[in-house]
Amino acid sequence: MTGTSAMSPLLVALISGGVVLGALTGLLAYVTLLERKFAARMQSRVGPYRVGPHGLLQPIADGVKLLLKEHLVPDAADKGVFNLAPVIFFIPCMLIFASMPFAPGLGVADLNIGVLFFLAVSSMEIVGLFMAGWGSNNKYALISAMRAVNQIISYDLPFVMAALVPVMLAGSMKLSDIATAQQGLWFIAYPVIGQLAFIAFIVAGVAAENRTPFDILEAESELIAGFRVEYSGMKFAFIQLGEYAHVIGTSFLGAALFLGAWAGPGPSWLGPLWFTIKALLVFVLFTWVRWSFLRIKVDQILSISWKLLLPLTLLLLLATAVVIVIRSGAGV
Amino acid sequence: MSNPKSRGFFREAVALTSAVVRAMRITGLNLFRKPVTVHYPEKPRVYPDRYRGLLALTIDKETGEENCIGCRLCEFICPPAVIKVEMLKAEKRNYAKTFTLELYACEFCELCVQVCPTDAIVMTKSFDMATSDRRTMLLDKDRLHAIGLQYENSWGTGNRLRDMQAPPKKVAAPEAVEAPKAASAPAGGEA
Amino acid sequence: MSEVREIDYTGSERLTMNMGPQHPSAHGVFRAILTLEGEKIVAVDAVIGYLHRCHEKLAETLAYVQYPSIASKTDYVAAMASELAYVMAAEKIGQFEVPKRAQYLRVAVNELQRVASHLLWLGTWCLDMGGALGGGTSVFLYCIREREQILDLFESLVGARLLYGFHQVGGVRYDIPTGWVEQCRTTMDLIEQRLGEYESMLHDNAFFEMRTRGIGVISSQLAQDVGVCGPLLRASGVKYDLRRNAPYSSYEDFEFAVPVETEGDCHARYRVRMVEFRESIRIVRQVLDGLPEGPISSRPGVKSLAQVKVPKGEAYARVEGPRGEVGCYLVADGTNKPYRMKWRGASFSNLAVLPHIIPGVTVADVVAIMGSVDPVFGEVDR
Numbered sequence: 018m019t020g021t022s023a024m025s026p027l028l029v030a031l032i033s034g035g036v037v038l039g040a041l042t043g044l045l046a047y048v049t050l051l052e053r054k055f056a057a058r059m060q061s062r063v064g065p066y067r068v069g070p071h072g073l074l075q076p077i078a079d080g081v082k083l084l085l086k087e088h089l090v091p092d093a094a095d096k097g098v099f100n101l102a103p104v105i106f107f108i109p110c111m112l113i114f115a116s117m118p119f120a121p122g123l124g125v126a127d128l129n130i131g132v133l134f135f136l137a138v139s140s141m142e143i144v145g146l147f148m149a150g151w152g153s154n155n156k157y158a159l160i161s162a163m164r165a166v167n168q169i170i171s172y173d174l175p176f177v178m179a180a181l182v183p184v185m186l187a188g189s190m191k192l193s194d195i196a197t198a199q200q201g202l203w204f205i206a207y208p209v210i211g212q213l214a215f216i217a218f219i220v221a222g223v224a225a226e227n228r229t230p231f232d233i234l235e236a237e238s239e240l241i242a243g244f245r246v247e248y249s250g251m252k253f254a255f256i257q258l259g260e261y262a263h264v265i266g267t268s269f270l271g272a273a274l275f276l277g278a279w280a281g282p283g284p285s286w287l288g289p290l291w292f293t294i295k296a297l298l299v300f301v302l303f304t305w306v307r308w309s310f311l312r313i314k315v316d317q318i319l320s321i322s323w324k325l326l327l328p329l330t331l332l333l334l335l336a337t338a339v340v341i342v343i344r345s346g347a348g349v
Numbered sequence: 350m351s352n353p354k355s356r357g358f359f360r361e362a363v364a365l366t367s368a369v370v371r372a373m374r375i376t377g378l379n380l381f382r383k384p385v386t387v388h389y390p391e392k393p394r395v396y397p398d399r400y401r402g403l404l405a406l407t408i409d410k411e412t413g414e415e416n417c418i419g420c421r422l423c424e425f426i427c428p429p430a431v432i433k434v435e436m437l438k439a440e441k442r443n444y445a446k447t448f449t450l451e452l453y454a455c456e457f458c459e460l461c462v463q464v465c466p467t468d469a470i471v472m473t474k475s476f477d478m479a480t481s482d483r484r485t486m487l488l489d490k491d492r493l494h495a496i497g498l499q500y501e502n503s504w505g506t507g508n509r510l511r512d513m514q515a516p517p518k519k520v521a522a523p524e525a526v527e528a529p530k531a532a533s534a535p536a537g538g539e540a
Numbered sequence: 541m542s543e544v545r546e547i548d549y550t551g552s553e554r555l556t557m558n559m560g561p562q563h564p565s566a567h568g569v570f571r572a573i574l575t576l577e578g579e580k581i582v583a584v585d586a587v588i589g590y591l592h593r594c595h596e597k598l599a600e601t602l603a604y605v606q607y608p609s610i611a612s613k614t615d616y617v618a619a620m621a622s623e624l625a626y627v628m629a630a631e632k633i634g635q636f637e638v639p640k641r642a643q644y645l646r647v648a649v650n651e652l653q654r655v656a657s658h659l660l661w662l663g664t665w666c667l668d669m670g671g672a673l674g675g676g677t678s679v680f681l682y683c684i685r686e687r688e689q690i691l692d693l694f695e696s697l698v699g700a701r702l703l704y705g706f707h708q709v710g711g712v713r714y715d716i717p718t719g720w721v722e723q724c725r726t727t728m729d730l731i732e733q734r735l736g737e738y739e740s741m742l743h744d745n746a747f748f749e750m751r752t753r754g755i756g757v758i759s760s761q762l763a764q765d766v767g768v769c770g771p772l773l774r775a776s777g778v779k780y781d782l783r784r785n786a787p788y789s790s791y792e793d794f795e796f797a798v799p800v801e802t803e804g805d806c807h808a809r810y811r812v813r814m815v816e817f818r819e820s821i822r823i824v825r826q827v828l829d830g831l832p833e834g835p836i837s838s839r840p841g842v843k844s845l846a847q848v849k850v851p852k853g854e855a856y857a858r859v860e861g862p863r864g865e866v867g868c869y870l871v872a873d874g875t876n877k878p879y880r881m882k883w884r885g886a887s888f889s890n891l892a893v894l895p896h897i898i899p900g901v902t903v904a905d906v907v908a909i910m911g912s913v914d915p916v917f918g919e920v921d922r
Contacts, residue, residue, distance in 0.1 A: 312676070375737050464844060
């Protein structure tokens with residue numbers, strides 16, 4: 018789409034953005050269903066079953082329900098902050114897909130700094146999150162928002178470091194360059210470095226998205242719903258969708274960085290399909306981790322990040338640099 | 350980490366990894382097990398023979414007469430006092446003029462069944478009492494008889510329960526009134 | 541006498557938070573007014589009484605034949621133990637004999653109830669610690685799945701799943717149906733195997749250990765001063781189990797171990813209860829192997845309200861329930877209704893330890909501690 022000269026670039030961008038947003042929303046809705054069915058099967062039950070055949074219409078039913086709900090605003094809440102927070106939370110989570118190419122040449126904008134754009138924009142959701150917690154005028158929400166700021170900031174660092182390993186191996190931050198660099202060997206298959214980087218990416222990713230075992234900020238049994246506790250209706254839907262968009266975005270990034278993006282057997286126009294499948298595999302891994310572990314406390318979460326994950330990822334970057342130097346020195 | 354058993358960095362990392370793998374293995378294992386969900390109400394649930402379900406009044410199969418003689422023993426023993434009976438005297442035997450049972454307050458303890466001398470009141474193998482109007486759960490005699498005809502009666506009747514509890518007389522037979530295994534289809538608990 | 545722990549005011553702002561009666565992890569209706577400084581709790585004020593249903597007055601108005609099915613509603617998770625305490629008290633006053641078969645059946649049913657209650661404990665504890673959307677739910681659903689098997693056993697024996705009315709003065713009300721013994725054995729084998737799965741999910745799991753080791757330590761002296769009982773006491777180093785120290789209902793015929801740990805933290809209580817699982821399964825198997833023939837009650841089947849009359853006297857009977865010592869103190873006056881009944885709830889005494897161990901921990905730890913104390917508020921408020 019970036020090559021058509023018949024239409025003005027603005028129109029092309031608008032159309033491609035619209036298509037991506039539309040497809041993305043559909044994918045998001047069904048990703049929630051995938052998570053629920055997968056979690057249910059792991060717990061010896063069936064998950065959504067009644068709405069539509071085997072629950073396939075459940076996301077639509079949920080969407081309609083949330084649209085029809087009343088928007089409750091607490092009396093003492095800070096109205097401007099409260100109402101604006103879901104939107105500010107939602108926008109960065111959708112914006113991360115702007116830099117994601119779904120096939121060579123197919124995407125909204127294949128930036129030269131694609132990975133950097135992704136990581137920078139995805140951490141902007143903290144602003145929306147804290148606004149939600151503060152504006153709710155609720156002690157539970159406030160505690161949760163404070164924990165969230167702590168946690169996301171701490172884990173974005175190892176997340177960035179882990180994502181930098183494929184960038185260093187490919188030599189570029191452009192996602193399509195990283196994809197082409199994996200044509201011989203996927204980065205996850207790199208001996209030791211690839212696997213360790215992937216594991217660090219998953220762990221830091223789970224923590225940066227506030228999913229169990231690091232979901233201390235929405236610890237349901239202590240803080241009910243954390244910073245979302247006062248929201249209802251479409252605002253709540255925005256927050257939910259934003260969270261899932263962030264998760265799926267991280268899954269796509271993981272698939273692009275480690276699993277070879279759109280590489281796959283068959284004709285090249287199946288590329289986006291393979292990309293989506295790989296992203297869903299990463300998502301399934303996130304889900305599997307989520308439904309297997311107990312939550313850990315906030316002081317332990319922070320100490321894992323600063324004392325364990327950050328030094329490990331820094332060492333990993335160092336090792337990657339050494340490996341690259343050795344490889345280029347050996348003339349490979 | 351604030352783990353009192355600090356075993357050295359790499360040993361701890363290995364322990365952490367193996368714990369993670371073990372936990373994920375169990376959930377992964379359960380992924381492939383058949384779900385235990387029973388799709389009620391399409392698939393009916395199999396109730397065991399002694400199930401304490403809805404209460405019902407019975408009718409003698411041979412004569413077609415009501416079994417209840419209006420003796421009010423069930424009314425006196427009921428702990429939450431949900432049964433109200435009025436006796437109707439007749440020449441050969443007594444009847445119950447009115448018999449009301451407040452099912453919404455019943456605790457399903459089976460004491461009324463236990464004391465009934467004529468096996469008139471029994472419990473059934475059904476629990477279909479969901480309703481949107483509580484007044485439908487104030488059962489009168491007609492409703493109770495209808496429930497008795499509609500659902501399968503449980504094994505426990507007054508005489509059977511009392512025989513099970515009574516110290517044995519000089520007969521050599523063991524406790525004869527066992528009910529068949531519950532997991533199989535209800536084959537009818539006969540004495 | 542141990543003092544309630546006081547934390548010095550450090551100067552930072554204090555927040556009073558209500559862990560209210562409606563709370564996903566309050567294990568029932570329990571209100572804890574917490575005073576927080578940052579994430580640490582400096583004071584706790586426990587409010588109970590939301591589930592008070594006047595059991596002790598009810599016992600004065602209901603006869604001995606009517607009350608056992610109501611007694612099961614005090615500790616509704618371990619209903620069999622609650623009924624047994626009441627019935628044993630009445631039998632103690634009247635010197636009623638309980639036939640051997642009835643005693644063995646009581647033991648089997650109580651131990652099955654212990655397994656079921658501990659399964660619920662494990663499930664809800666992991667649910668509280670792991671979140672309703674997370675690994676805690678997985679453990680919870682697995683435990684409930686296994687507990688359903690035991691409830692099926694009870695259903696084929698008694699007809700009811702949660703609140704039974706199985707015991708009566710002089711014996712039990714129901715005898716085992718055919719096929720129950722095999723079903724019970726299969727269930728015990730299944731649960732033992734699945735217990736291995738839970739243990740591998742939780743044992744040596746870094747997340748679990750972080751949440752439970754060193755948390756909520758109850759010292760042996762504190763435990764004895766406050767009067768806690770059950771697994772809490774045994775996890776603090778005091779080897780005291782009523783089934784051994786004051787055997788009732790033929791417990792002396794069975795071989796089983798009483799687990800004791802010395803650390804007194806949440807992890808120690810977890811270990812004690814996991815061993816109790818296996819010991820209970822062992823006892824049930826011994827009962828099934830050696831079940832004697834005979835009557836199930838020393839008194840004829842209940843035919844009327846005035847049938848059971850207990851002569852004048854008073855007695856206190858105690859039972860080792862899953863949560864600790866469940867006791868019933870009965871004063872009889874020769875009629876078919878007691879004059880006075882006093883119920884000693886295990887959870888009521890166990891909750892008394894909370895003001896001693898909660899100040900100083902964080903909010904997340906409160907959840908872990910409450911779960912490992914395992915209160916059931918039917919017993920607390922009666």
